[in-house]
Amino acid sequence: xxxxxxxxxxxxxVEVEKAYRKYEDSGRxxxxxxxxxxxxxxxxxHAPEAISYPEPREADAPLRASFHPERLDLGPxxxxxxxxxxxxxxxxxxxxxxxxxxxxxxxxxxxARDPRIHGSKQPPVLLASDMFSGRVIAVDLGSPQxxxxxxxxxxxxxxIEPCDLDGDGAxxxxxxxxxxxxxxDHDLGRVVWLRQDGRTGRFDEIVLASGLGRVADARPIALxxxxxxxxxVAEFGWYRTGGILLLxxxxxxxxxxxxxxxxxxxxxxxxxxxxxDLDRDGRLDFLALVSNESxxxxxxxxxxxxxxxxxxxxxxxxxxFGSSGIELVDLDGDGxxxxxxxxxxxxxxMYVTPWHGIQWLENQGPVxxxxxxxxxxxxxxxxxxxxxDGDGxxxxxxxAFLPRNLKPDWLGERQLPSIVLLEQTSPGNFAPxxxxxxxxxxxxxxxxxxxxDGRLDFAVGNHAGGHxxxxxxxxxxxxxxxxxxxxxxxxxxxSGPR
Numbered sequence: 001x002x003x004x005x006x007x008x009x010x011x012x013x014v015e016v017e018k019a020y021r022k023y024e025d026s027g028r029x030x031x032x033x034x035x036x037x038x039x040x041x042x043x044x045x046h047a048p049e050a051i052s053y054p055e056p057r058e059a060d061a062p063l064r065a066s067f068h069p070e071r072l073d074l075g076p077x078x079x080x081x082x083x084x085x086x087x088x089x090x091x092x093x094x095x096x097x098x099x100x101x102x103x104x105x106x107x108x109x110x111x112a113r114d115p116r117i118h119g120s121k122q123p124p125v126l127l128a129s130d131m132f133s134g135r136v137i138a139v140d141l142g143s144p145q146x147x148x149x150x151x152x153x154x155x156x157x158x159x160i161e162p163c164d165l166d167g168d169g170a171x172x173x174x175x176x177x178x179x180x181x182x183x184x185d186h187d188l189g190r191v192v193w194l195r196q197d198g199r200t201g202r203f204d205e206i207v208l209a210s211g212l213g214r215v216a217d218a219r220p221i222a223l224x225x226x227x228x229x230x231x232x233v234a235e236f237g238w239y240r241t242g243g244i245l246l247l248x249x250x251x252x253x254x255x256x257x258x259x260x261x262x263x264x265x266x267x268x269x270x271x272x273x274x275x276x277d278l279d280r281d282g283r284l285d286f287l288a289l290v291s292n293e294s295x296x297x298x299x300x301x302x303x304x305x306x307x308x309x310x311x312x313x314x315x316x317x318x319x320x321f322g323s324s325g326i327e328l329v330d331l332d333g334d335g336x337x338x339x340x341x342x343x344x345x346x347x348x349x350m351y352v353t354p355w356h357g358i359q360w361l362e363n364q365g366p367v368x369x370x371x372x373x374x375x376x377x378x379x380x381x382x383x384x385x386x387x388x389d390g391d392g393x394x395x396x397x398x399x400a401f402l403p404r405n406l407k408p409d410w411l412g413e414r415q416l417p418s419i420v421l422l423e424q425t426s427p428g429n430f431a432p433x434x435x436x437x438x439x440x441x442x443x444x445x446x447x448x449x450x451x452x453d454g455r456l457d458f459a460v461g462n463h464a465g466g467h468x469x470x471x472x473x474x475x476x477x478x479x480x481x482x483x484x485x486x487x488x489x490x491x492x493x494x495s496g497p498r
Contacts, residue, residue: 004046006320006353008408012043015349022239051354053411054376056420059431063423064389065455067435067480072139072146074474082476083132083181084461089448090162092138092171092196093122114284115163115220115229116275124448127173128477129157132181132464136160136173136194141450141479151203152194156181159272163220165229165257170198174208174231176215183347185238189215191231191247193257208259209233213241213268221275221284223248223306230306231259232286234270242268244288248306264300264308268292274328276337279367287313287339291323292348297339299367313339313369314361320353322346324401329385331394332427336363344380344400351407352378358398358422374430378402378416379467382445386456388421388482396422396430399442399460402467416440416467419460419480435480441466455482 007015016039023033033039074082126139136152156178165172172195179188189212194203208231217234231247243266247259269292278285283302290296295316300308316323322345331338339361346352357376361369379400388395400418419436444461451457459479462472 002319003317004043005048005051006318006355007047007349007351008051009044009047009049011351011407012047013040016040016043018349051408053352053354053378055417056375056377056422056432056434059423059425059433061431063421063433064391064485066483066485067457068483069436070479070481071472071475072477072479074476075148079133080473081132081464082130082461083463083465084128084444084476085131085158085178085463086127086129086160087444087446087459087461087477088127088160088162089124089446089450089459090127090171091122091124092201114222115165115167123452126446126448126450126459126477127151127160127162128444128461129160129175130476131156131158131178136175139477152192152205154192154205155179155188155190157192158215159217161217161219165193165220166195167227168198170196172196173203174218174220176218176234178214178216178236179212180214183214183238185213185241187211187213187241189213189235189237189241191215191218191233208257209245209247209261212245213237213243216270217272219273219275219286221286223284223302224304227253228306229257232264232273232275232300233261234273234288236270236291237268239268242270242292244270244273244290244300246306246308262306265290265298265310267294269294271323272326274326276328278337287326287328289323289326289341291345293319295319295321295323297326297341297361297369301367311367313367314341314371316343316355318353318355320348320351321355322348322353324381325383327383327385329394331360331385331396332362333393334363336365338363339369340383340385340396342380342383342398344378344402346379346403346406349407350403350405352402352411356380358383358396360428362428372428375420375422375432377420378411379418379440381443384445384447384458386447386458388456388458389423390455390484393424393427395424397445397447397458398422399445400440401443401463402440403465404467404469406467418442439466439468439472441469441472450479451481453482455484457482 140147159176161174175192177190191209193206216236233245251258271289327340344356360372379402381401385394415437418439422430442460443463447458
């Protein structure tokens, strides 16, 4: 049940009415709900009159790194809005190696051909998916002109996953295509394979699955030692569509992939499905972040031959928790994979809740995780870990996304933190540094040493539906170049429309 303190007192009348209406629309008759007036009175009597929204407390000592932001604007031939939903730093060449974005994390030991393994000696490029225009593009950050190249024109691409799906040595891309810009139930979602021609470098669009709800993520996975390749798909959907799917390649060796689909989990709201060998048994498992009414992190442990056992790793205490993303990383350097977990989604009801922020699920093995709350941050959307200050441990970059018409109305006038770097000052302890305020329009972020100077940089994408996005309308991407030790960067604040 939702907790009364999730919303202010005057919001509960609408929230309860909405819930009763959803029950009526569901067609179910097996419950005996109390009179709606009683439920409204219960929540109003237990809810606070007003809610406080905590912010990350700025660290006392300055960050031992400074950043210079460079804004990349849309070209004159492009529409005025962008909605960058995914960013990836990887090489598009052919050869053998491991992608920065999706290569096997520490602990993977599958013996089968892993379709995630790929790469080349060619310099990496920055890949971006624009769910508004449908463009999948590559940006050469090593070029003074920041040259862009259109790789594909899709519908509403969300997540980009580099891989070598057909084993020809060339880097392909698997793209989760939402199928709509707005949130609704439909069957327009797709999983698209952008197969690279190793000779020409051109990407051919091949639809691997269609007729789905809104597809938020798709990741390749090796299913057995014989080389059978599968794809784990997070079909977010909405109210009546969605689930977690496994696409299995049924084509004989040497033939073009042909995938058959099975439902592993029928619940709606799946966001991310990262692949790893969680229990270290030599078979690749995957994790799933499931939002909506579930609000939990699940492990799907591979039992062999494409069979998975589901185990809940952590469940949020409230239906309005607002799960937004997970990232697998060895945050404490002990040799196993932990989970970075953001919750900042406000689209369920357009309310910012006091629970938004960043947490760390510490791997204590086997398949046991300990919860740590790291920081509060309204709209926390994406977290990425890296050693930004060069001291040998991992820090955490967090970016925020909040919708334009968020409630309560007055919160939109505050200069809320929109980019925060959590510096790991001692094992498991993090000090927040606010790098930007007031632009909560970032739905994507990626880290990498973009200029090969030995320092980690990062890039954030802008989304037209985000708070104050109109102030940076023509800016679709901002690259934050790491300057190393020097004058600490002051938080960037809104300066009016560009």
